[in-house]
Amino acid sequence: MLELYDTTLRDGNQGEGVSFSVEDKLLIIKALDRLGIHYIEGGYPGSNPKDMEFFKGAKSLQLQQAVVVPFGSTRHPRYQPGEDPNLLALLDTGARTVTIFGKSWELHATDVLRVTAQENIELIESSVRFLVENGREVIYDAEHFFDGYDDQPDYALQTLKAAAQAGARCVVLCDTNGGRLPLEIQEGVRAVIAEIGLPVGIHTHNDAGMGVANAILAVQAGAAHVQGTFNGYGERCGNANLASIIPTLKLKLGIDCISGEGLNQLTETSRLISELANLPHDERQPYVGSSAFAHKGGMHIDAVRKNSRTFEHIDPELVGNEQRILISDQAGKSAILKKIERRYPNYDKNSPEVIALFDRLKEAENEGYQYEAADASFELLTRTLLDGYQPFFDLLGFRVIIEKVKDHGIRSEATIKVMAPDGEVEHTAADGDGPVNALDSALRKALERFYPSLQEVHLTDYKVRVLDTQAGTGAKVRVLIEASDGREYWGTVGVSENIIQASWEALTDSLEYKLYKDSRET
Numbered sequence: 001m002l003e004l005y006d007t008t009l010r011d012g013n014q015g016e017g018v019s020f021s022v023e024d025k026l027l028i029i030k031a032l033d034r035l036g037i038h039y040i041e042g043g044y045p046g047s048n049p050k051d052m053e054f055f056k057g058a059k060s061l062q063l064q065q066a067v068v069v070p071f072g073s074t075r076h077p078r079y080q081p082g083e084d085p086n087l088l089a090l091l092d093t094g095a096r097t098v099t100i101f102g103k104s105w106e107l108h109a110t111d112v113l114r115v116t117a118q119e120n121i122e123l124i125e126s127s128v129r130f131l132v133e134n135g136r137e138v139i140y141d142a143e144h145f146f147d148g149y150d151d152q153p154d155y156a157l158q159t160l161k162a163a164a165q166a167g168a169r170c171v172v173l174c175d176t177n178g179g180r181l182p183l184e185i186q187e188g189v190r191a192v193i194a195e196i197g198l199p200v201g202i203h204t205h206n207d208a209g210m211g212v213a214n215a216i217l218a219v220q221a222g223a224a225h226v227q228g229t230f231n232g233y234g235e236r237c238g239n240a241n242l243a244s245i246i247p248t249l250k251l252k253l254g255i256d257c258i259s260g261e262g263l264n265q266l267t268e269t270s271r272l273i274s275e276l277a278n279l280p281h282d283e284r285q286p287y288v289g290s291s292a293f294a295h296k297g298g299m300h301i302d303a304v305r306k307n308s309r310t311f312e313h314i315d316p317e318l319v320g321n322e323q324r325i326l327i328s329d330q331a332g333k334s335a336i337l338k339k340i341e342r343r344y345p346n347y348d349k350n351s352p353e354v355i356a357l358f359d360r361l362k363e364a365e366n367e368g369y370q371y372e373a374a375d376a377s378f379e380l381l382t383r384t385l386l387d388g389y390q391p392f393f394d395l396l397g398f399r400v401i402i403e404k405v406k407d408h409g410i411r412s413e414a415t416i417k418v419m420a421p422d423g424e425v426e427h428t429a430a431d432g433d434g435p436v437n438a439l440d441s442a443l444r445k446a447l448e449r450f451y452p453s454l455q456e457v458h459l460t461d462y463k464v465r466v467l468d469t470q471a472g473t474g475a476k477v478r479v480l481i482e483a484s485d486g487r488e489y490w491g492t493v494g495v496s497e498n499i500i501q502a503s504w505e506a507l508t509d510s511l512e513y514k515l516y517k518d519s520r521e522t
């Protein structure tokens with residue numbers, strides 16, 4: 001069985017902008033355990049009090065299968081093993097498996113540790129032996145193995161043999177600088193397997209964009225343990241991305257490293273980790289990004305409607321992801337049919353309704369509307385054209401006042417008049433941080449009496465894009481709003497030369513969609 005070793009919480013945490021709290025780490029460990037990861041590197045206890053603290057909390061975790069591992073280095077040349085603070089910190093965690101790294105490249109021994117090549121071998125041997133004699137299972141990470149092997153193959157192998165003779169359970173070959181190419185990795189792994197009677201692991205970085213490819217080739221060359229981080233977090237360009245490695249191993253190479261149910265949780269887990277890292281999820285990530293199975297070209301959408309295998313390398317559900325159809329000016333009638341087929345199963349490409357919607361879409365996109373991120377506006381447009389949908393409210397008028405008095409702040413106020421379907425007219429006013437906020441508040445004030453569920457809606461994103469920059473301040477703008485009611489997110493769009501009008505369109509679509517959605521649910 002191939003071992004999966006996750007180092008998001010240690011090497012991933014070395015990535016720019018990534019810093020997990022103890023609580024984040026505990027949540028991530030539970031998610032990785034549910035997924036089926038075998039080893040989770042939790043942190044570097046010799047590095048900082050937060051990581052030491054983390055290992056105290058980790059002891060009480062009830063995990064199904066994952067082993068939580070602390071990470072550290074071989075002893076410092078200044079200390080004997082029994083005095084080395086870093087080795088003692090590893091023992092202090094109480095973990096039964098520990099990982100330490102040592103130098104495989106003579107350059108690092110002489111220029112960084114400032115010891116001789118032979119002294120470096122002794123550091124490795126004595127550190128591993130000390131941990132083994134203290135009852136620990138040791139995973140030995142050979143830092144810069146491939147650079148060292150390229151420079152002096154015999155020396156690099158000697159460092160591994162020192163770890164093996166001292167009792168390491170497994171040696172992990174690292175492409176620490178991330179600059180090696182797949183065939184070099186394959187050759188190195190094969191050479192080590194031929195020389196060392198231990199399971200061999202792989203740990204690669206992405207500095208040449210080869211992180212995942214290098215890990216996969218290593219496994220094909222016989223590596224039995226693969227390290228990586230979720231979402232590819234890690235120092236510089238990051239580590240090999242486990243969210244790509246795992247499905248590739250399981251689905252392409254048939255390596256049974258994770259269960260089918262585990263694999264189904266891949267997208268959810270990757271998103272959770274982005275969330276806890278407080279970083280935007282990379283939607284272009286293979287397998288787990290929302291663009292991974294999103295089709296935009298009209299011909300491609302036509303093909304996936306006929307058979308999804310034509311443009312999908314795997315079934316997205318296997319990794320917990322889903323197919324998405326993007327509506328844009330590059331869509332054809334098949335794209336429209338795919339979007340509406342559940343509600344209107346009897347339409348085909350020649351239905352006048354479909355042609356009308358297609359023509360309106362092309363026109364609207366030409367005017368600057370973009371429905372790719374505005375599914376809710378597209379749904380309302382569809383319902384209006386195909387079913388004569390009647391909106392829940394009708395705007396009779398609004399006025400926005402922006403007032404600036406010297407030495408005082410700027411003030412925005414909106415008044416609004418709307419009519420509900422029963423003919424009742426509501427006239428309200430509200431202040432706001434800016435004109436759009438004032439309009440939003442006045443509109444809600446007017447409508448919430450009729451439709452209390454609008455209180456659940458909040459705007460989660462507001463984006464303005466200038467469409468014809470050469471027109472200066474007279475340019476047309478596109479406003480995209482994302483809203484949520486805590487259960488669902490939806491996007492709406494508005495376009496105008498007037499930013500208030502564009503915002504108004506997107507805003508009203510967003511409230512209208514909530515009412516439409518609620519009416520469908522009841």
Ligand SMILES: CC(=O)SCCNC(=O)CCNC(=O)[C@H](O)C(C)(C)COP(=O)(O)OP(=O)(O)OC[C@H]1O[C@@H](n2cnc3c(N)ncnc32)[C@H](O)[C@@H]1OP(=O)(O)O
Pocket residue numbers: 011014044046047048073074075076077101102103112113114143176
């Ligand atoms: C490839 C990797 O990702 S390996 C992991 C790298 N991760 C980190 O560095 C994050 C955690 N590191 C830390 O918190 C700190 O560097 C500490 C606490 C470990 C050490 O802090 P300091 O004692 O102040 O040392 P500093 O960071 O300045 O220098 C690193 C020291 O580690 C030594 N060192 C580097 N690799 C090894 C090794 N494999 N074995 C033993 N010592 C090592 C260096 O020689 C240097 O010691 P020196 O100053 O006596 O020459």
Ligand SMILES: CC(C)C(=O)C(=O)O
Pocket residue numbers: 011101141142143144174175176177203205
């Ligand atoms: C020491 C190892 C595991 C490492 O982080 C690397 O080589 O990148």
